[in-house]
Structure formats: structure tokens, C-alpha cells
Amino acid sequence: MTLTAHPSRALTGEIAVPGDKSISHRALMLGGLAVGETRVTGLLEGEDVLATAEAMRQLGAEVIREADGTWRVFGVGVGGLKEPATALDFGNSGTGVRLMMGIVAGHPITATFTGDASLSTRPMGRVITPLSEMGANVHAREGGRLPLTLTGAQRALPITYPLPVASAQVKSAVLFAGLGAPGQTTVIEPKPTRDHSERMLKAFGADVVTEEGPKGMRVIRVTGEAELTPCQIAVPGDPSSAAFPVVAALITPGSDITVRGITLNPHRAGLYATLIDMGGHIEFLNERDEGGEPVADLRVRASALKGIEVPPERAPSMIDEYPVLAIAAAFAEGKTVMRGAEELRVKESDRIAAVAAGLLANGIEVEELPDGMIVQGYGGAPQGGGHALTHMDHRIAMSFLVLGLGAKKPVSIDEGRMIATSFPDFLPLMRGLGAEIAGESA
Ligand code: S3P
Numbered sequence: 001m002t003l004t005a006h007p008s009r010a011l012t013g014e015i016a017v018p019g020d021k022s023i024s025h026r027a028l029m030l031g032g033l034a035v036g037e038t039r040v041t042g043l044l045e046g047e048d049v050l051a052t053a054e055a056m057r058q059l060g061a062e063v064i065r066e067a068d069g070t071w072r073v074f075g076v077g078v079g080g081l082k083e084p085a086t087a088l089d090f091g092n093s094g095t096g097v098r099l100m101m102g103i104v105a106g107h108p109i110t111a112t113f114t115g116d117a118s119l120s121t122r123p124m125g126r127v128i129t130p131l132s133e134m135g136a137n138v139h140a141r142e143g144g145r146l147p148l149t150l151t152g153a154q155r156a157l158p159i160t161y162p163l164p165v166a167s168a169q170v171k172s173a174v175l176f177a178g179l180g181a182p183g184q185t186t187v188i189e190p191k192p193t194r195d196h197s198e199r200m201l202k203a204f205g206a207d208v209v210t211e212e213g214p215k216g217m218r219v220i221r222v223t224g225e226a227e228l229t230p231c232q233i234a235v236p237g238d239p240s241s242a243a244f245p246v247v248a249a250l251i252t253p254g255s256d257i258t259v260r261g262i263t264l265n266p267h268r269a270g271l272y273a274t275l276i277d278m279g280g281h282i283e284f285l286n287e288r289d290e291g292g293e294p295v296a297d298l299r300v301r302a303s304a305l306k307g308i309e310v311p312p313e314r315a316p317s318m319i320d321e322y323p324v325l326a327i328a329a330a331f332a333e334g335k336t337v338m339r340g341a342e343e344l345r346v347k348e349s350d351r352i353a354a355v356a357a358g359l360l361a362n363g364i365e366v367e368e369l370p371d372g373m374i375v376q377g378y379g380g381a382p383q384g385g386g387h388a389l390t391h392m393d394h395r396i397a398m399s400f401l402v403l404g405l406g407a408k409k410p411v412s413i414d415e416g417r418m419i420a421t422s423f424p425d426f427l428p429l430m431r432g433l434g435a436e437i438a439g440e441s442a
Contacts, residue, residue: 003416003439005404010254011433016261017242019044019235021422025052025095026200027233029103031073032061034204034228040071042235047421048093055100058084078179078226083109090115092348092421095169098127102173105136106180107152114147118348118392124148127173130161134177156181158224166316168193181224192216193316194267199292204228234291236263240320241423243271244398245433246300247324250280251331251406255302257433263293270318271325278305278332305332307377312340319343323399326355330364331406332377342371349391358388358400362411385409394418398426405435
């Protein structure tokens with residue numbers, strides 16, 4: 001379904017974006033591994049998370065959605081999952097498949113993991129390697145791609161694993177497999193990545209210890225053969241989804257919006273620090289702690305932005321936000337340099353190539369780098385008027401629709417369907433703020 005965003009009047013109003021995707025996946029997974037009932041409110045009901053809910057059911061947990069939107073997960077305990085009768089299909093979701101591979105690796109069962117065309121091109125070797133060291137047996141397609149079949153270990157081996165890539169998914173897969181192993185499983189991360197797994201494991205009563213080393217290095221240890229106790233989880237708003245209305249308000253003259261209840265976990269907030277460095281008017285209101293995560297409301301006003309060099313060490317804390325940052329950069333005065341983000345090449349699409357092509361199609365100068373890009377800003381509204389190819393990537397789709405709201409001419413995208421993987425209400429929420437986006441609902 002083609003969608004077209006038209007140059008918009010000022011965006012105004014107050015919205016809440018859906019629940020955080022990373023936290024939603026983990027709530028269902030750890031709920032399924034606890035003994036008894038976990039209740040989750042504010043769960044993101046996007047396709048990625050619904051695929052995880054279905055996979056947990058296939059593995060033997062009872063997962064129920066109440067009419068009021070509360071989710072109830074009746075867990076079977078660590079070690080209690082059953083072998084699924086059919087393949088587990090994770091759709092578009094790298095987080096779903098990689099974290100669940102970790103969980104299955106800690107159980108003596110066999111499961112087949114599949115996904116859509118985009119997920120089937122993404123590298124799974126990064127989790128196959130440590131999980132094999134822990135005793136899992138994996139048969140994957142050439143290059144460690146899906147579909148793959150994984151047989152978990154009878155008794156997983158606790159390992160010490162230094163992460164070769166800064167990836168919260170790999171860290172979490174190893175920690176989750178470690179829940180089933182005797183003794184301590186240790187992950188060493190060279191750069192800090194999102195710590196939702198560690199926070200939530202603690203909330204479920206697991207013994208998890210984090211030691212901070214030099215230059216952001218961290219050592220995380222989980223004690224296995226754990227008994228997890230059920231929890232109540234209130235999922236905060238997703239900063240990666242909030243990024244789209246926030247950038248839209250910054251670049252659309254006269255805008256003044258508030259986005260309520262966003263988690264500002266320091267490992268997720270890199271985009272907001274960057275936009276403020278670029279001169280964006282973003283205020284954090286009503287800062288509070290909700291369910292172990294720092295939360296705030298964001299007030300955002302249209303701003304004259306300036307290009308900056310984004311600190312490369314910030315990359316893990318804003319890895320999903322580079323596409324929409326590139327859109328903000330197109331409106332800034334001067335160059336914005338983004339480096340240290342080579343992981344963008346293996347996301348739902350090659351996000352460096354997809355963003356560069358979309359910007360060029362809209363008359364915006366950009367230089368692709370192996371690990372990022374340099375965007376030459378217009379110092380105001382760029383031309384627009386182009387068509388962007390999304391490559392089945394929800395964040396590319398939403399980013400180019402945001403461009404169309406602030407550009408001089410409308411911007412279209414080839415396919416909006418994937419938006420439902422992470423932000424099913426994107427179109428109605430944006431239209432409610434005053435955005436003019438034509439096409440069918442995603
Ligand atoms: C996620 C980790 C990140 C991120 C993804 C969600 C998570 O991926 O891009 O959207 O929930 O752990 P990597 O771990 O591959 O960097």
C-alpha cells in the first residue's frame with residue numbers, strides 16, 4: 001500500500017505512543033518462564049510482539065489478552081517449556097527470534113524458527129555461535145540464516161562470552177540460555193547496550209549482577225537453574241516510536257506537541273541527546289520511575305536545527321533512530337556526520353543504503369559511509385517530491401513519511417504495511433496531530 005505525506009500545517013496536541021517493543025517481547029518471554037501468572041499492561045500489540053506471544057503459546061505457556069488490554073501470562077517455569085508441534089514464525093522480528101533461540105537453547109527440546117523474507121536475510125550466526133558453545137545444536141541455512149532448527153542442551157553449559165558486536169539481542173540470548181545452566185553465565189560487553197533484560201530478570205527475582213569496567217565495558221552475570229517469580233509489568237512508551245512524531249514536530253513550522261510516558265532509559269535515549277545538541281527544543285516533563293524504568297513526558301516544539309558530528313559511542317543507545325535522525329539532519333543548517341553505526345547494515349533492511357537512496361530521491365545530498373552517512377542539511381525545508389523504497393522496513397517507511405510533512409513537496413513510500421510491526425496506530429496518531437498522510441491505514 002502506497003502512502004503519501006503532504007507538507008503539513010503545524011502539528012499540535014498530546015499523544016501517547018505504544019508500549020516499548022524491547023520491553024514487550026521480554027515481558028512475554030520471562031512471564032512464560034516464571035512459575036505462575038504475570039500481568040502486563042501497556043504491551044505493544046504490534047505484529048512483532050504478537051508473534052512472540054504466539055511462540056510462547058506454542059512452547060506451552062498460556063498467554064491471554066483480556067478485553068481491557070491487560071495481558072496475562074501463565075508461565076511454566078525455567079526448564080518447563082515443551083517442544084512445539086509446528087515451526088515458530090517470528091515474522092519480521094530479529095528480537096523475537098534471537099531472544100527465543102536463547103530460551104529454547106536452555107531447554108532439551110527441538111524447535112524450528114522461521115520468519116519473513118527480510119528476517120530470512122539477517123545474520124543469526126551471532127547467536128548460533130554462543131548458543132552452540134552452551135551445548136545447543138543448530139542447523140541453519142547457508143550463512144547462518146533462517147529457517148533454522150535448534151535443539152537445546154540437555155544441561156546447558158554456563159559460559160563466559162565477550163560480545164563481538166554491541167548487541168542487546170545477543171547479550172539477552174546468552175543470558176536467557178544461562179537461566180537453564182548450572183552456575184554463572186557471564187556476558188562481557190565492550191560498549192553498553194540496552195539493559196532491559198537485566199532489569200527485568202531482576203524484577204522476576206533472578207540473580208543478575210552487573211559490574212562496570214573502563215570505557216563503558218560491562219560484565220553481566222546471571223545465576224542459572226533459576227526460579228523466576230511472576231511480576232506485574234507496566235510497559236512504558238517506546239522512545240523508538242516516539243522518535244517519529246518528535247522529529248516531525250521539530251521540522252514542521254509552528255509545531256508544539258507532547259508525547260506522554262516515554263522510557264528514557266539511558267541506553268535508549270541517544271536520539272534525544274542528539275536532537276538537543278542540534279538545537280531541538282525538547283523538554284522532559286514529569287520525570288518519574290515506572291516499573292524499574294525512568295519515564296518522562298516530552299514537549300517538543302518546531303526548531304531551527306544545526307548539523308553536528310554525532311558521537312559514534314552513542315550508536316548503541318540510538319541504533320534504531322538513525323533513519324529518522326537523517327531526516328532531521330536534512331532540515332539542519334550544515335552537515336550531520338553519523339559514524340560507528342555499521343550495525344545499520346543488518347537491520348530489517350540495509351538502513352544506510354535505504355536512507356541514502358530515499359534522501360537522494362528527494363533532492364537531499366548524502367554521502368554513504370561503511371558505518372554511517374553524512375547528510376548535507378538544507379537549513380530549512382528540503383525539496384522532497386520523491387518516492388522512497390522501504391525494503392519491508394517499518395522505520396524506513398515512517399522516516400520518509402515524516403520527511404514529507406516538513407518538505408516543500410509531498411513524499412511517497414512504496415509500502416506502508418510493515419509499520420504495523422512496531423507502531424500499528426502510527427497513521428491515526430499522526431493524523432490526530434494534524435499530519436496529512438494519504439493512503440490506506442497500515
Ligand atoms: C533490540 C536490540 C537492538 C535493536 C532492536 C531491539 C532488543 O538490536 O536494534 O530493535 O530489544 O534487544 P541489536 O541487539 O541487534 O543491536
